[in-house]
Amino acid sequence: MKIAEIGFESFFTWNNRPKILYSPGVRSELAFEMNKLGGHRVALFTDRGIVDAGVAEMVSEEIRNSNLELAGVFDKIVQDARIDIINEGAAFYRECQADCMVVVGGGSVMDTAKAINIMIGDGVDDFQPLARQGALWDDVNVLPPQIVFPTTAGTGSEVTYAMVILDVEAGVKLAATHPLNADVAMLDPELTLKVPAKVTAFTGMDALTHAIEGVTSTTAEPISDALGLHAIRLIFQSLPVCIREPENVQARGNMLIASTMAGMCFGNAMTGAVHATAHALGGKYGIPHGLANGIMLPWVMEFNLEEGALRYAMVAEAIGIDIRDMNPNQAARAAVQAVRRLKEEIGLNETLKDFGVPADPEKLAPMVDLAGSDSQLPFNTREAGEEDILNLYLKAI
Amino acid sequence: MKYWSDPAQPITAFMKLFSKTTQDEDLRKSMLGLNQLILFDYTQDGPDCAIWLDARNNQLSYGPGKPPGEPDLTLSTGADEAHLSWANKLNAVQAITRGKIKVRGSAAALLKLAPKSKKTAEYYTEALKELGWEDKLDMK
Numbered sequence: 001m002k003i004a005e006i007g008f009e010s011f012f013t014w015n016n017r018p019k020i021l022y023s024p025g026v027r028s029e030l031a032f033e034m035n036k037l038g039g040h041r042v043a044l045f046t047d048r049g050i051v052d053a054g055v056a057e058m059v060s061e062e063i064r065n066s067n068l069e070l071a072g073v074f075d076k077i078v079q080d081a082r083i084d085i086i087n088e089g090a091a092f093y094r095e096c097q098a099d100c101m102v103v104v105g106g107g108s109v110m111d112t113a114k115a116i117n118i119m120i121g122d123g124v125d126d127f128q129p130l131a132r133q134g135a136l137w138d139d140v141n142v143l144p145p146q147i148v149f150p151t152t153a154g155t156g157s158e159v160t161y162a163m164v165i166l167d168v169e170a171g172v173k174l175a176a177t178h179p180l181n182a183d184v185a186m187l188d189p190e191l192t193l194k195v196p197a198k199v200t201a202f203t204g205m206d207a208l209t210h211a212i213e214g215v216t217s218t219t220a221e222p223i224s225d226a227l228g229l230h231a232i233r234l235i236f237q238s239l240p241v242c243i244r245e246p247e248n249v250q251a252r253g254n255m256l257i258a259s260t261m262a263g264m265c266f267g268n269a270m271t272g273a274v275h276a277t278a279h280a281l282g283g284k285y286g287i288p289h290g291l292a293n294g295i296m297l298p299w300v301m302e303f304n305l306e307e308g309a310l311r312y313a314m315v316a317e318a319i320g321i322d323i324r325d326m327n328p329n330q331a332a333r334a335a336v337q338a339v340r341r342l343k344e345e346i347g348l349n350e351t352l353k354d355f356g357v358p359a360d361p362e363k364l365a366p367m368v369d370l371a372g373s374d375s376q377l378p379f380n381t382r383e384a385g386e387e388d389i390l391n392l393y394l395k396a397i
Numbered sequence: 398m399k400y401w402s403d404p405a406q407p408i409t410a411f412m413k414l415f416s417k418t419t420q421d422e423d424l425r426k427s428m429l430g431l432n433q434l435i436l437f438d439y440t441q442d443g444p445d446c447a448i449w450l451d452a453r454n455n456q457l458s459y460g461p462g463k464p465p466g467e468p469d470l471t472l473s474t475g476a477d478e479a480h481l482s483w484a485n486k487l488n489a490v491q492a493i494t495r496g497k498i499k500v501r502g503s504a505a506a507l508l509k510l511a512p513k514s515k516k517t518a519e520y521y522t523e524a525l526k527e528l529g530w531e532d533k534l535d536m537k
Binding site for chain 2 (some may be wrong): 009012013015129131132133134135138139171173175177179219270372373374375377378383
């Protein structure tokens, strides 16, 4: 099969701000980059797990051995970017009189730090009104310098302008966007070597979902295609290696690069029904986001084939499947099978049943309702109504 | 304005749209879930070019011009962009990031209505046809 020319909207925009540096040990460039940004007194934001694993220290050491000053370490960030922690983090930044921020962590840490930086720039004490507004694109203030080190290869938050915020009081997750994300993203695979196999597997599936949904979304365009498709190549090559050989720096590096590229892809092209259904699973059953994505991905791909075969054929080709003798439907189905095989290979065999999700349409109704009103759903290749969403959940149980 | 001959036209079209969507059980339920007073502010195209939707206290009402109170959410844009938006021909994310739609107040609840945009667009097409404004459906 020869892939036909794939259409796209005649007008699209491309947003991507952070400068990116990659290398094993690239943290040694931190002071040089921060000096250029004008930062001197660093507040380091991370979480307890990163501190206990010695990863935060790998970055702190670079700060101490440079002309930068470590004003303080805030390690209270927990799973999900919580408004109460965000407010506490902003107060911490002010108390220690920092003038710049270094962030070491996964998606929750990076999202929390993004919100804290906006609060510092805006001079406010409470992030809740901003989280509820969601779109923070007007009257934008200059933010303090921020350099981020992602420690998992999945979220892509280091390059997206969105943050998912948990409003603990209201018990809801809110998506907020702001045009100024980090100034610099430093991809240092040495910081990811100690990530456990299970977390490596599901964060890797998160990155794969970003890439596949970005490439197949209704707002896909050539730049996001290029990034998403190469991310898919790298993930299929390197994710199994990271599981087998956790200290393989090259494979870890490829996954970090893939995750960043997938982040750039979906940050511009949006996602689809995998994210819509996974957000609801996270909210109702506490299933980690990457794992929920990994469970839903093949089922949503299968559902979408009917209307998006050509784009899924592109995915198949990026996976490394020889599609020359296949029609688009065959190639698209081969892509779904390859995703299922990859999940097996990396040991992701969970179904929704393992998390207590009931195979009862009545009990699933609130979750169907949540997924049906998710802001990512309109970007799905194929329109998914309530019955479709229910069927997707039932299949994934 | 590209699609409208005067500022009264879009208000007529949007009021007709609201009369349809507020009678649809599914959309009505979703709108009540907003529990907000929302102002759709198109005054950049005329001083009275605005409509409001009041979904507070489990009741629905709507009207042209100034809202009956301080809005919880104001969406400011041009009447042309609004036309494209109600017709589901506007990429809202892009419009917000490029400053074509300005958001003031809590938009979290409204975002949940995004998946209803296709159905809303069907009612909008109906409304325009009933007003004899099929020509406005040509949005190339």
